[in-house]
Amino acid sequence: MGEQIEFDQAHQTLQEISEALENGRFVHVRRQLQDMEPEDIAHLLEASPRKSRDVLWQLTDPEDYGEILDELSEDVKDALVSKMAPETLAEATEGMDTDDVAYVLRSLPDDVSREVLDQMDTAERLRVETALSYPEDTAGGLMNTDVITIRGDVVVDVVLRYLRMKGELPEATDALYVIDEESLLIGHLPLTSLLTAQPDTPVTEVMDDADEAISVITSASDVASLFERRNWVSAPVIDENLHLVGRITIDDVVDVIREDAEHSMMSMAGLDDDEDTFAPVVKSARKRSVWLGVNVLAALAAASVSNMFEATLEQMAAIAVLMTIVPSMGGVAGNQTVALVIRGLALGHIGDANKRELLMKEAAIGLLNGILWALIIGAIVIVWKGEWMLGGIIAAAMLTNLLVAGVAGVTIPILLKKMNIDPALAGGMALTTCTDVIGLSVFLGLATLFI
Amino acid sequence: MGEQIEFDQAHQTLQEISEALENGRFVHVRRQLQDMEPEDIAHLLEASPRKSRDVLWQLTDPEDYGEILDELSEDVKDALVSKMAPETLAEATEGMDTDDVAYVLRSLPDDVSREVLDQMDTAERLRVETALSYPEDTAGGLMNTDVITIRGDVVVDVVLRYLRMKGELPEATDALYVIDEESLLIGHLPLTSLLTAQPDTPVTEVMDDADEAISVITSASDVASLFERRNWVSAPVIDENLHLVGRITIDDVVDVIREDAEHSMMSMAGLDDDEDTFAPVVKSARKRSVWLGVNVLAALAAASVSNMFEATLEQMAAIAVLMTIVPSMGGVAGNQTVALVIRGLALGHIGDANKRELLMKEAAIGLLNGILWALIIGAIVIVWKGEWMLGGIIAAAMLTNLLVAGVAGVTIPILLKKMNIDPALAGGMALTTCTDVIGLSVFLGLATLFI
Numbered sequence: 073m074g075e076q077i078e079f080d081q082a083h084q085t086l087q088e089i090s091e092a093l094e095n096g097r098f099v100h101v102r103r104q105l106q107d108m109e110p111e112d113i114a115h116l117l118e119a120s121p122r123k124s125r126d127v128l129w130q131l132t133d134p135e136d137y138g139e140i141l142d143e144l145s146e147d148v149k150d151a152l153v154s155k156m157a158p159e160t161l162a163e164a165t166e167g168m169d170t171d172d173v174a175y176v177l178r179s180l181p182d183d184v185s186r187e188v189l190d191q192m193d194t195a196e197r198l199r200v201e202t203a204l205s206y207p208e209d210t211a212g213g214l215m216n217t218d219v220i221t222i223r224g225d226v227v228v229d230v231v232l233r234y235l236r237m238k239g240e241l242p243e244a245t246d247a248l249y250v251i252d253e254e255s256l257l258i259g260h261l262p263l264t265s266l267l268t269a270q271p272d273t274p275v276t277e278v279m280d281d282a283d284e285a286i287s288v289i290t291s292a293s294d295v296a297s298l299f300e301r302r303n304w305v306s307a308p309v310i311d312e313n314l315h316l317v318g319r320i321t322i323d324d325v326v327d328v329i330r331e332d333a334e335h336s337m338m339s340m341a342g343l344d345d346d347e348d349t350f351a352p353v354v355k356s357a358r359k360r361s362v363w364l365g366v367n368v369l370a371a372l373a374a375a376s377v378s379n380m381f382e383a384t385l386e387q388m389a390a391i392a393v394l395m396t397i398v399p400s401m402g403g404v405a406g407n408q409t410v411a412l413v414i415r416g417l418a419l420g421h422i423g424d425a426n427k428r429e430l431l432m433k434e435a436a437i438g439l440l441n442g443i444l445w446a447l448i449i450g451a452i453v454i455v456w457k458g459e460w461m462l463g464g465i466i467a468a469a470m471l472t473n474l475l476v477a478g479v480a481g482v483t484i485p486i487l488l489k490k491m492n493i494d495p496a497l498a499g500g501m502a503l504t505t506c507t508d509v510i511g512l513s514v515f516l517g518l519a520t521l522f523i
Numbered sequence: 524m525g526e527q528i529e530f531d532q533a534h535q536t537l538q539e540i541s542e543a544l545e546n547g548r549f550v551h552v553r554r555q556l557q558d559m560e561p562e563d564i565a566h567l568l569e570a571s572p573r574k575s576r577d578v579l580w581q582l583t584d585p586e587d588y589g590e591i592l593d594e595l596s597e598d599v600k601d602a603l604v605s606k607m608a609p610e611t612l613a614e615a616t617e618g619m620d621t622d623d624v625a626y627v628l629r630s631l632p633d634d635v636s637r638e639v640l641d642q643m644d645t646a647e648r649l650r651v652e653t654a655l656s657y658p659e660d661t662a663g664g665l666m667n668t669d670v671i672t673i674r675g676d677v678v679v680d681v682v683l684r685y686l687r688m689k690g691e692l693p694e695a696t697d698a699l700y701v702i703d704e705e706s707l708l709i710g711h712l713p714l715t716s717l718l719t720a721q722p723d724t725p726v727t728e729v730m731d732d733a734d735e736a737i738s739v740i741t742s743a744s745d746v747a748s749l750f751e752r753r754n755w756v757s758a759p760v761i762d763e764n765l766h767l768v769g770r771i772t773i774d775d776v777v778d779v780i781r782e783d784a785e786h787s788m789m790s791m792a793g794l795d796d797d798e799d800t801f802a803p804v805v806k807s808a809r810k811r812s813v814w815l816g817v818n819v820l821a822a823l824a825a826a827s828v829s830n831m832f833e834a835t836l837e838q839m840a841a842i843a844v845l846m847t848i849v850p851s852m853g854g855v856a857g858n859q860t861v862a863l864v865i866r867g868l869a870l871g872h873i874g875d876a877n878k879r880e881l882l883m884k885e886a887a888i889g890l891l892n893g894i895l896w897a898l899i900i901g902a903i904v905i906v907w908k909g910e911w912m913l914g915g916i917i918a919a920a921m922l923t924n925l926l927v928a929g930v931a932g933v934t935i936p937i938l939l940k941k942m943n944i945d946p947a948l949a950g951g952m953a954l955t956t957c958t959d960v961i962g963l964s965v966f967l968g969l970a971t972l973f974i
Contacts, residue, residue, distance in 0.1 A: 086874060086876050087874065087875060087876045090876040090877065091876075109753075111752045111753055111754075112752070114752075115752060115871070115872075118870070118872050119871070119872040119873070119874065119876075119877060120877065121877055121880040121881075121884075143752070232718065235718045235719050236718070236719055236720070236721060238719060239719050240715075240719060241715040241718065241719060243754070244754065244756060245715050246697055246714075246756070263697075263714045263715070263718065264691075264692040264696055264714070266718070267683065267686045267687070267692065267714065267717070267718070268686050268687055268689060268690050268691060268692060269687070270687060299777075300777055300781070301562045301563070301565075301566060301594070302560075302562060303562075303694070303695065303774040305695060305697070305756050305773065322756065322773050322777075323754035326750075326751055326773075326777065326780060329777060329780060329781055329784075330751070330780055330781075330784050333780075333781050333784030333785050333788075334784050334787075334866060336785075336788045337784075337787045337788035337791065337862055337865075337866070338862060338863075338866070340788065340791075340862075341858050341859045341861070341862035341863075342855070342859055343859055343862055343863060347863060349863060349864075349866075349867040349872050349873065349881065350877070350880065350881070350884065351884075353884055353887045353888055353891065354891070356884075356888050357887075357888045357891040357892050360856070360859050360888065360892065361892050361895060361896075363855065363859065364852060364855060364856055364892060364896055367851060367852060367855040368848075368852065368896065368899070368900065370851070371847065371848040371851040371852060372848070372903070374847055374848075374851070375844055375845055375847060375848055378843065378844040378847070379844045382840045382841070382844060383840075385836075385840040385843045385844065386837075386840040389833045389834075389836040389837040389843070390833070392829065392836045392840070392843030392846070393826055393829040393830045393833060393836065394826055395843070396822065396825055396826060396829070396847060396850075396959075397819075397822040397823070397825075397826055399847075400818060400821070400822040400825070401815060401818060401819065401822060404793070404814065404815060404818040405811070405815060407792050408792045408793055408794055408811050408814065410792070411788055411789060411791075411792035411794055412789075412792075412794060412798060412800060413800075414788075415785060415788070415789070415800075416800040419569070420566070420570070421566075421569050421570040421800050422570070422800065423537055423538065423570065424538060425537050425538045425541040425542075425570075426537075426541065426570060426571065426572055426801075429572040429801065430572075430800065430801070433572075433801065433804055433807075436804040436808075437804055437807050437808045437811065440804065440805070440808040441808050441811065441812050441815060444812060445812075445815055445819065448819070449819065452823070508847075
């Protein structure tokens with residue numbers, strides 16, 4: 073039975089279905105899709121090139137649309153939704169979580185989204201409109217409104233009978249929320265406490281108090297940190313009047329955690345976090361070209377530095393041959409520091425209290441590695457080019473640049489963050505420009521002076 | 524009440540405590556620490572420089588040690604544990620999850636870990652020894668053994684009375700596991716189903732079947748994908764004989780998800796995932812220096828290419844000034860593709876079925892951006908240097924290199940993965956070497972031919 077087998081099967085299914093699609097065996101594919109769980113169909117869609125994706129979507133049972141859309145990443149979801157008729161979409165939303173319906177509606181033109189809302193029943197429409205009233209990347213945008221509330225003045229047995237009467241609880245319910253007569257949140261009752269309490273105990277005696285409530289305006293990243301640190305499975309959300317407005321469950325938070333963690337890697341490469349692996353060529357090319365444009369400026373800055381030393385370069389071609397080594401080493405060393413600092417900032421480990429400590433540490437590492445690689449590269453150049461002076465110059469430039477890389481690697485991301493610029497996005501490029509310019513200036517400057 | 528306030532307070536506490544430490548107000552700090560939750564103390568330790576960390580640890584109530592160690596990242600945990608006496612450690616393990624105790628014992632010398640085991644009570648020692656018998660990065664290493672099992676042939680009311688008798692359930696319990704007389708796992712009973720079922724229903728009628736079980740040898744990353752895709756809160760773990768041996772909870776999986784996602788960013792910069800922000804200087808310098816050594820080879824490869832064209836460089840210094848632009852653009856464009864492919868491979872979106880499609884897409888993007896930036900850079904060079912031929916040459920080299928970057932950006936990570944080399948670790952460096960060498964060769968080669 074083991075899941076490893078199921079896991080390998082998922083990869084096999086992908087291969088099988090794409091072959092069946094290529095051979096036009098649509099009936100076979102439709103039957104396969106019927107046997108699959110919505111979350112596996114979502115994974116299949118993500119892994120499919122765009123053409124097959126549209127065909128697969130047509131072959132999927134529309135009853136599963138809602139649950140599948142719930143699981144898709146944003147870019148892929150947007151592309152599929154944009155091609156759906158409002159009626160189909162309204163039907164699909166019946167199987168979806170409120171927060172996901174709100175997400176989908178946000179991405180639609182206003183008139184289409186209005187049309188979809190009009191086709192919902194009143195209770196559902198109210199829930200979705202509430203969700204729409206909060207910004208997407210806040211607790212309000214993440215929350216679901218399917219909370220079960222109970223009163224504090226009843227006994228456990230009454231709650232048990234109430235739940236049996238209801239017959240079904242929302243997914244990932246691990247606690248009931250206790251409110252007073254003004255629907256203020258006064259506590260929450262974990263299911264585990266409910267199950268172990270004696271039937272005649274009043275709810276107020278077994279519930280936990282309400283200090284775990286999240287404010288509706290808390291940012292999604294802060295919500296994720298709280299869940300991660302406190303090991304929560306779900307948490308209640310309250311508005312500014314302390315009224316309970318919904319709850320956030322761990323499955324939505326896991327998405328935020330992954331996105332936040334991936335954000336740094338994708339941003340450092342100049343990509344959107346949610347860039348679809350199979351996005352349309354022209355759209356991708358346009359997005360990425362912005363980043364290349366920034367790099368052109370950085371590359372031209374470096375070229376301008378070399379340009380100032382044109383006379384020196386003319387005098388001795390070996391200098392031109394060697395001049396890329398020092399900037400390259402500085403860029404790599406500095407980006408190690410930048411990556412460490414970006415992660416530290418994201419996890420909240422770096423602040424005013426410890427940044428000087430961090431600066432000293434990275435400067436010391438830069439100095440140590442600077443000495444090591446200055447000696448090695450200096451020796452290599454002396455052996456290779458037979459020029460003592462050139463070896464000394466490149467060693468001095470290397471030492472300087474690795475020290476600069478350590479210091480700049482700490483200060484640039486922290487400064488960018490202070491200026492409200494995303495350090496993951498701009499940090500690497502700013503650092504490389506800095507180590508390129510300083511590495512080239514020192515190496516070519518010393519060469520001009522001494523050769 | 525809102526959590527935003529609590530969140531800001533955490534940052535303030537850090538500042539306040541580090542000031543109090545500097546001023547030697549240890550009694551004050553000890554009192555502050557007593558008022559803090561273990562997970563907040565863990566966060567404080569992570570954010571503290573190493574010296575303060577040791578002092579803070581001394582000032583912390585040893586009763587909290589276990590829960591704090593549970594929350595710390597690996598490097599920080601190792602450093603603290605290595606300084607603890609075996610008796611203190613044995614006491615601390617009482618407050619810890621089995622999987623975390625196993626983790627800590629693994630990092631200790633054999634005799635110390637034996638000593639700690641000897642001080643535990645028999646039941647706990649058996650649990651820990653079981654956990655130690657599985658590799659760390661598998662389901663067996665992640666799981667806890669605190670499962671509650673019930674028999675399938677009883678009715679719901681019996682289960683309810685059993686739970687009330689127990690009085691407390693393990694943390695993050697969302698289901699009970701149903702076993703038969705040979706303790707084979709036959710299903711699981713979510714607490715939500717237990718609460719909504721009629722008291723006289725047999726367990727077998729309300730339980731879900733056992734197909735969600737994870738094999739004990741499943742890798743931690745596969746476990747994380749399963750939890751993420753299926754929105755699980757916990758899942759049972761079975762051994763090769765289908766016996767229930769433990770359960771995995773979402774809080775342990777969240778750590779794996781974050782580590783897996785951070786792994787790519789940290790590896791791309793040549794860092795360990797679990798590098799402590801405040802690691803000792805010499806240790807960090809040594810680790811990072813390996814990566815700088817790899818980059819020296821890459822930088823020397825590029826220098827050797829320029830060296831072959833020394834005669835051309837001697838002839839015209841403007842070529843030396845411009846020669847860094849094409850490799851730089853190729854490196855940035857190629858690393859965008861590499862980052863996208865690494866993420867796609869990690870998420871399981873890229874396989875044999877769609878890699879050709881991806882290659883065509885990235886080549887097309889490379890071509891489009893190649894044309895755009897060839898024109899722009901060509902024009903800049905013509906205006907700047909007043910040389911038509913030089914402008915044409917740099918444009919041709921740019922177009923070639925961006926096309927190569929797109930193709931290499933897809934093929935290099937996929938090839939590395941086939942060779943069982945981590946693409947996140949080696950992909951960026953291999954790509955940059957490739958675009959440096961090809962960019963320089965084409966630019967300098969064309970310059971040699973035509974100038």
